[in-house]
Amino acid sequence: MTQTPATPTPMSATPTDLQDERLLRPTGFGGTVGASIRRVRGGDLGSLPVVVGLVVIWAVFEVLNSAFLTPGNLSDLLVQSAATGVISVGIVLVLLLGQIDLSVGSVAGLASAILGVLLVQYHWPEWLIIPAVVLAGVVIGLVYGFLFVRFGVPSFVITLAGLLSVLGLQLFVLGPLGTINLGFTSFITEFSLLLFVPPWLTYVLAAIAAVGYGATAYLSASKRRNAGLSAPSLAWTLIKAAILLVFMVVGSAYLNTSVTGGIGDSFVLLVVLVVIMNYALTRTKWGRSVFAVGGNVEAARRAGIRVNRVYVSVFVLCSAFAAMGGLLLAGNLGSASPSTGTTDTNLNAIAAAVIGGTSLFGGRGSAYSALLGIVVIQSISNGLGLLSLDSSVRYMVTGVVLLLAVIVDSLSRRSRTAHGRA
Amino acid sequence: MTLVSDVSPDKHVVVDPVLTMRGINKGFGAVQALTDIDLDIYPGEVVALVGDNGAGKSTLVKILAGVHPPDSGTVTFNDKKVSIPSPAASRELGIATVFQDLALCDNLDVVSNLFLGREIGAFSLDEVEMESRSWELLRQLSAKIPSVRIAVASLSGGQRQTVAIARSLIGEPTVVILDEPTAALGVAQTAEVLNLIERLRERGLGVLLISHNLADVQAVADRCVVLRLGRNNGVFRVAEVSYEEIIAAITGATDNVVTRRAAATSANNEETSK
Numbered sequence: 081m082t083q084t085p086a087t088p089t090p091m092s093a094t095p096t097d098l099q100d101e102r103l104l105r106p107t108g109f110g111g112t113v114g115a116s117i118r119r120v121r122g123g124d125l126g127s128l129p130v131v132v133g134l135v136v137i138w139a140v141f142e143v144l145n146s147a148f149l150t151p152g153n154l155s156d157l158l159v160q161s162a163a164t165g166v167i168s169v170g171i172v173l174v175l176l177l178g179q180i181d182l183s184v185g186s187v188a189g190l191a192s193a194i195l196g197v198l199l200v201q202y203h204w205p206e207w208l209i210i211p212a213v214v215l216a217g218v219v220i221g222l223v224y225g226f227l228f229v230r231f232g233v234p235s236f237v238i239t240l241a242g243l244l245s246v247l248g249l250q251l252f253v254l255g256p257l258g259t260i261n262l263g264f265t266s267f268i269t270e271f272s273l274l275l276f277v278p279p280w281l282t283y284v285l286a287a288i289a290a291v292g293y294g295a296t297a298y299l300s301a302s303k304r305r306n307a308g309l310s311a312p313s314l315a316w317t318l319i320k321a322a323i324l325l326v327f328m329v330v331g332s333a334y335l336n337t338s339v340t341g342g343i344g345d346s347f348v349l350l351v352v353l354v355v356i357m358n359y360a361l362t363r364t365k366w367g368r369s370v371f372a373v374g375g376n377v378e379a380a381r382r383a384g385i386r387v388n389r390v391y392v393s394v395f396v397l398c399s400a401f402a403a404m405g406g407l408l409l410a411g412n413l414g415s416a417s418p419s420t421g422t423t424d425t426n427l428n429a430i431a432a433a434v435i436g437g438t439s440l441f442g443g444r445g446s447a448y449s450a451l452l453g454i455v456v457i458q459s460i461s462n463g464l465g466l467l468s469l470d471s472s473v474r475y476m477v478t479g480v481v482l483l484l485a486v487i488v489d490s491l492s493r494r495s496r497t498a499h500g501r502a
Numbered sequence: 503m504t505l506v507s508d509v510s511p512d513k514h515v516v517v518d519p520v521l522t523m524r525g526i527n528k529g530f531g532a533v534q535a536l537t538d539i540d541l542d543i544y545p546g547e548v549v550a551l552v553g554d555n556g557a558g559k560s561t562l563v564k565i566l567a568g569v570h571p572p573d574s575g576t577v578t579f580n581d582k583k584v585s586i587p588s589p590a591a592s593r594e595l596g597i598a599t600v601f602q603d604l605a606l607c608d609n610l611d612v613v614s615n616l617f618l619g620r621e622i623g624a625f626s627l628d629e630v631e632m633e634s635r636s637w638e639l640l641r642q643l644s645a646k647i648p649s650v651r652i653a654v655a656s657l658s659g660g661q662r663q664t665v666a667i668a669r670s671l672i673g674e675p676t677v678v679i680l681d682e683p684t685a686a687l688g689v690a691q692t693a694e695v696l697n698l699i700e701r702l703r704e705r706g707l708g709v710l711l712i713s714h715n716l717a718d719v720q721a722v723a724d725r726c727v728v729l730r731l732g733r734n735n736g737v738f739r740v741a742e743v744s745y746e747e748i749i750a751a752i753t754g755a756t757d758n759v760v761t762r763r764a765a766a767t768s769a770n771n772e773e774t775s776k
Binding site: 308309364378496 | 567593606609618619620621624625626633634637647648
């Protein structure tokens with residue numbers, strides 16, 4: 081291409097990807113902000129609605145009851161989020177494919193029942209129980225995946241059947257015992273309820289995360305520049321890493337001032353799982369194929385993607401996450417009972433993924449939506465609990481928030497179509 | 503009726519066809535979609551496959567693309583008899599198919615679509631390398647895509663078609679099949695796609711062009727293969743044939759009682775003259 085760029089940068093030739101004269105070129109800090117505003121206007125909302133929503137919810141509850149934003153309460157809130165959050169990570173995956181799994185609550189319940197029976201009745205060591213329970217989840221996911229790809233039954237129906245059957249299995253495993261108390265000495269109970277990251281470690285982890293983020297961003301930017309492509313400026317990268325560091329250090333410091341709490345191990349587990357799944361979704365071939373199948377199955381198939389394997393892998397992961405969530409759920413309650421995972425676990429996990437910004441229409445979303453969404457739901461439940469309002473109000477408010485999230489999803493979808501970003 | 507052997511392109515007298523189909527049959531239930539189809543594709547040549555609706559063009563393409571297996575007949579690719587049981591097998595052979603409905607993922611950006619199913623780096627995608635190669639490829643094709651980091655949904659019809667064709671070239675194919683690449687495109691976009699097709703030919707690729715638009719066929723194709731009701735109905739060198747003759751072959755105007763009688767009479771005359 082010999083055409084001269086319309087506005088040549090003084091430093092060097094225009095990067096390969098910015099040579100087209102029709103492009104609006106964001107330059108410098110203001111340009112980056114402007115580009116973000118345009119993106120949001122175009123319906124590419126990302127995590128913005130849920131972050132705004134979270135701020136509003138926290139502000140309202142703080143006004144209504146000043147105990148809400150105390151370190152102790154926030155610490156509780158995060159620990160309570162972990163179990164359903166882990167389940168929700170799996171839901172994000174199936175939603176990305178444009179499918180649904182309605183049985184995650186039952187699978188979590190079954191996981192807790194297996195845990196209770198193996199631990200209390202058979203005295204298995206816990207290092208063996210955890211993989212065994214996750215394996216049970218994998219098997220359920222394999223069955224779903226097989227039914228889906230072999231017979232083409234809609235996942236809605238398969239997992240609805242699964243909801244009932246697995247609930248039955250949960251009751252069968254618990255048998256006449258009904259409720260099994262795990263006792264507070266078991267590792268799983270301690271991990272999901274009582275263990276907190278020591279304060280010094282929270283700062284180390286925050287530093288590692290910020291430095292890791294900054295370093296990868298810097299390396300990828302310099303690689304892009306070497307390849308003749310545009311890249312965000314070093315200053316912008318540093319600012320983002322610094323904001324991340326300050327946010328995490330201040331947050332940890334605030335939570336660490338709580339006498340009994342801090343940052344729960346189980347919440348750290350949730351964050352780690354979310355980060356891993358985010359990497360898998362955005363940086364691996366598998367993740368790319370998940371988005372492709374969610375966007376256009378036929379296109380993915382014709383591109384040579386083994387679509388069936390993608391479906392099976394996602395159903396397996398979803399049930400495995402549900403089983404892991406079930407372990408945390410049982411740990412939180414200190415027991416495995418016939419009602420574990422039955423009431424609102426299912427719908428909270430699905431609602432969290434949607435509230436967090438993962439589209440119900442498939443092909444659009446992020447692993448982080450599980451984390452953000454569950455914190456929103458748990459904040460509502462926790463805040464209303466502080467106001468001594470019972471579950472009737474909690475269900476109604478959560479329902480309204482879910483409805484709002486779906487409306488935002490639908491509206492942004494319409495706006496994307498109008499702005500050519502569908 | 504002209505036979506295949508009569509019109510092998512003279513510039514390829516010594517070159518073997520890269521892809522040969524012989525005696526292909528395919529039925530769907532009571533319908534025999536293809537009967538005894540023969541087809542050759544030579545490297546560096548654009549073959550147009552034309553025919554009315556229901557002539558079997560799409561079925562033939564789907565056999566090559568690995569979507570449907572043929573009931574009988576042989577496919578020879580680079581002098582080897584092959585079977586094409588799946589789209590992946592077709593791609594591995596070096597056949598790239600650009601489908602009529604484009605088969606792009608709207609939610610992914612141009613780079614992701616170009617490299618879909620062929621990403622560089624399975625466990626750590628090399629986005630920089632993929633983006634550089636995308637630009638390189640699009641530039642070779644003189645494609646007018648403003649940015650490769652925007653979702654395919656925001657591109658125009660011609661740009662989407664360009665992306666679809668560019669994608670077929672990522673795997674270094676030897677044969678490219680284009681199913682109605684200019685349908686639903688404007689005048690300028692059609693010209694762009696035709697330019698693209700000529701560039702594919704310059705690269706030495708065998709191109710099979712399915713089109714209803716005979717103007718396009720006459721503009722870029724070297725040979726024209728006509729299907730009618732699932733059978734071969736003539737092969738023409740485009741430079742030597744008139745528009746009307748192709749139309750006649752497509753609609754079957756040549757295949758009626760008058761022409762058959764004429765053919766029979768001339769055959770008899772030849773015999774008696776011997």
